[in-house]
Amino acid sequence: MAGMSRRTFLSRATASIVGGIGALMGIPTVAYLISPAKARGGLGVEAIPLGPTNKVPIGEPTLFKATIERKTGWVTQAEELAFYVFTEDGRNFTALSNVCTHLGCRVRWVGNEKQFFCPCHNAVFTETGKVVSGPPPRALDQYELSVEGDQLFVVGKVEA
Ligand code: FES
Numbered sequence: 001m002a003g004m005s006r007r008t009f010l011s012r013a014t015a016s017i018v019g020g021i022g023a024l025m026g027i028p029t030v031a032y033l034i035s036p037a038k039a040r041g042g043l044g045v046e047a048i049p050l051g052p053t054n055k056v057p058i059g060e061p062t063l064f065k066a067t068i069e070r071k072t073g074w075v076t077q078a079e080e081l082a083f084y085v086f087t088e089d090g091r092n093f094t095a096l097s098n099v100c101t102h103l104g105c106r107v108r109w110v111g112n113e114k115q116f117f118c119p120c121h122n123a124v125f126t127e128t129g130k131v132v133s134g135p136p137p138r139a140l141d142q143y144e145l146s147v148e149g150d151q152l153f154v155v156g157k158v159e160a
Pocket of ligand 1: 100101102103104105118119120121122123134135136
């Protein structure tokens with residue numbers, strides 16, 4: 001404090017306190033903003049049970065629906081998810097989200113054309129989820145599956 005006026009000391013002390021309070025308030029805000037981005041890489045839950053493998057005919061994507069519960073703070077919300085599961089050999093399975101990567105409408109499988117169709121803006125995807133036409137910026141999201149016994153489980157999202 002030697003050589004520093006009382007006014008300078010008080011203004012620096014005030015600035016330090018205000019800066020400290022701002023930093024403390026900013027930490028939860030930054031954590032809140034970052035956490036959804038981190039959760040995006042995974043499912044946010046351990047595994048999602050879908051159903052038996054014998055529900056999936058060879059060469060025909062089959063829609064499975066599941067409900068999961070997500071906890072945000074003290075709030076628990078049920079979320080409906082749906083996946084198209086595909087197999088070419090009855091042993092190896094892949095899953096695609098049914099959510100269009102343009103604006104989030106639900107795509108549906110058009111069996112006689114062997115492609116997914118989004119009715120909102122007429123987008124078309126291949127059976128592996130690649131964009132054929134329309135405005136979607138990327139392929140349908142793909143998910144990892146595991147098979148336990150004869151049951152299918154979604155265990156993670158495949159990063160593009
Ligand atoms: S939401 Fe699917 S094409 Fe726009």
